[in-house]
Amino acid sequence: MQKYFGARICELLPRINTDIFIPSIQRPYVWEPEQIVKLFDSLMRGYPINTFMLWELTPDHFGDWDIYRFVNNFKHGDIHNDPAVLPPEKAATLVLDGQQRLTSLLIGLKGSYTVRNGARGKGAGWINKILLMNLLDSPDDDEEDTDGLKVRELYYSFKFVASDRLPKNDTTALWFPVSKIIQITDRDQLAAAIDRLLLLNPDLDGNRQTNLRKNLHRLWQVVHEEQTLAYYLEREQSYDKVLDIFIRANDGGTKLSKSDLLMSMITLRWDQFNARSETESITYAMRKKLDQENAFDRDYLLRSGLFFNDLDFAFQLRNFTPRNIAIIENTWQRVKRALLMATDLFAQFGIKGGALTGVNAVMLIACYLYKVNAGRPEADWTVPDGDERRIRRWITSVLFHGVLSGAANVTMEFYRRCLNEHLKLQAYFPVEELSTRMTTRGRDMTYDETAVGRFVAQEMKHRVAPLCLNLLYDREDWSIKDWQVVQVIPSFRLLEDRLRLQGVQPEEIGVYQSWGARLANQMILTDDEARDYYSMDLEDWVATRTAEFWQKHCLPNDPALYEEFNFLEFVQARKRLIAQRLDVVLKDSARVPEAGETIRADLAEAALLGADA
Known part of the structure; x- marks a missing residue:
């Protein structure tokens, strides 16, 4: 046959x-x-x-x-x-x-x-493009190398162009919408189409007219005549047999990822759910909420199903046995619920977009939510009291310190083992155990002199900067944008002429200006506080701040430090205050609340002690 x-x-x-x-x-x-x-x-x-x-x-x-x-x-x-x-x-x-x-x-x-238009903010949008071909560009026009072979990769001039902004035609380019070739069904129609184009473009020289005829005729042959x-x-x-054909056809190169092949197996074995639509819907939801264009793919979702259920989560074919596939299917609703709950938490924490420096962090927190809510109906799943703050501080520190870089699977397995041991006795997020054990195994999560120095020196354009601000300001919900990042010492006070007048040495001016754009010189103000700041001279603003304000922002309360000449001393003073705050971030998070007590940070006291010092 x-x-x-x-x-x-x-x-x-x-x-x-x-x-x-x-x-x-x-x-x-x-x-x-x-x-x-x-x-x-x-x-x-x-x-x-x-x-x-x-x-x-x-x-x-x-x-x-x-x-x-x-x-x-x-x-x-x-x-x-x-x-x-x-x-x-x-x-x-x-x-x-x-x-x-x-x-x-x-x-x-x-x-x-x-495709996206490449803009950000209010100008962001999409451009609808169609395929065009320049009928005047000959595939034989290019120069040849010494062997007589053409040197360009593409011989014919195709390109995608915005459908509402088609390029103008002239004597060097006649852009033909490729879709129109479908409507030309026989050679008589082809000849008529060529004659019409020549009539509409009377200024073409003989070579261009020949190119037009050849290119359109060749395109028509490809679509209508040749097999x-x-x-x-x-x-x-x-x-x-079909699955075997599919895998053999697609497993020999880079046509399909391993997840596509594994998804084909899962699709054939799942009875309760449509595996494709399930994974597509959750992928879309997580990407949209956390502003990730390519993350949270099938690999990620399938690994989550293995990871949450204490199975080997290395993305290998051997781990997707019929038994494991059945386990993932039977727990899929809970896996999905945990992932979406964790996604909501990260969005609330403001850890999204570039600030989400490792998407496995979402899987870690989702795994905890999956396990701590075990045995409850999904409608009753919740984040235990006090856990939002503990989770936010710990996971932000994980991302800042790059704990998940390198051998991430080993670190994640270590995390899961620690989590399982802790949840046998307690039902809250184990900040102390995780932080201590991670540090012990070489994943340092302490805020020593080096870490604090890196923290305050972060440039605000760097993707880690939002994580630093998240730790510095103990805000519970960052999704409500009623705040803004403001420079403590405004940049105009660090201009070269002004610093020279203040007596700053020429070789130090670049250092002053560099620190002006780093985290040590940034604070987060509410919209009302920002309006107050911008309406006053810096000296008046400093003179009217309260002790509570200095504490909240880890700012030194010595007015002399806000003079331009003393800017580097201001940076050093604020670095000390930030170090004191970071020193208690995870320690305070590790404290377990007693019955009826709500955990809260006593960070203001630490900052006040530093300010007085």
Whole structure:
């Protein structure tokens, strides 16, 4: 029985989302626009683009599989495919290998690719792009190297352009929307289209007119005339055989990650949940809430299922036995609940975006929430009293000290073992045990002279700076933006001319200015406090501060230190105060509340002692 076939693009493309679909064992679409451009360039050059692998699924097996539609209007980073509605009277064809290439053809010839505009803040948005081809650019124009071979990677001029801002045509570039080639179904229509383009562009010289004819004719040939697509069609309905074909087709290179192969196994074995939609929904929720574009992928979610259930969580095929897959499925709702609770905590702590320097930190806290709430209905899950502060201080210190860098799996296993031992006797987050044991095994979490020096010297543009401010200011909820970071000594007072007048040596001016942008010179003020600060001269502002204010911000209460000439002495004084505060951060967090007592930091007293000193 014949299993290998050839097809023209114009024949196969209309079948997509009509009788050709995607099985749930496939990963989402991941190609970048540059890869689509290379695909079309390869087709135009007559290069093979590898064989597609298709599986014909009979209607009596439709209910056994989750089947999805191809996406033709793709949004970068999206992991969602809509479920397919299959006609019950005929077989469907599922793509086992080639989804990325087929989707790319669909996007280029019938759809669009939406990307971020690169702006931040209020100007952030998306740009919808379509594929264009410059019909005037000849693939034969470039210079050749000494061997007579062309030196450029792309021969034909394809590019994605914003659909609402198409480039203007001139005598050097005539940009043709590639999707229009689908509408030209025969050679007579092709000739008419070429004549119309020449009529609309009368200033083209002879060479450009020739390029236009050749390029459009070649594009039409690729889509309508040549059998550029080759595919293998499997008709057997055996799940095991199909999975074996899928894994063998995709396990030989970098086409699929290990998580995609493992997800295919899980998809076939889970009965209670749709593994693909479950992982997609939680991935989207965690990425959005914690401002992460590529984190929290399938690898992460599957490892969490192993980690929470005290299984070997190394991402190896050997760990995904049928038994372990069943354990993950049976506990999936609780795993998901713990991950989302931890995500909410990190968002509340303000540890997101660049400040989340290690996403495994979320898994650590989710594991604790999973274990401390064991045996309770999910609706009753909660963060134990006092734990939010303990968790926030500890995990912020973990990220600041880089505890999860290097051999992270070893550190995480150490954490899990410590957690299990502690939770046999107590139901609160074990800051003291974790901090002490981490330090003992070489993951130093103490705030010694070196650590404090690194802390106060953080430049505010560095991703660790928000973590430092989080530790310095004991705020419970950072998600409400009613505060702002303000320089204690404003930058205009550290300008070169002003410092020279103050008597600062020329060789020290750069040092003064450098410290002006570091954490030692930053404070967090409420909006009202900031308005008060900006409305007064610095000297008047200093003179009207209270002892409580100095304590809260770890600021020295000596007015002389706020003079520009004494700025480095101000930095040293504040460093000492910050050191005293950091010294008690984890110690205070480790203290366990007695019945009816609410844990709170006595940091103000420590700061006051330092200020008086």
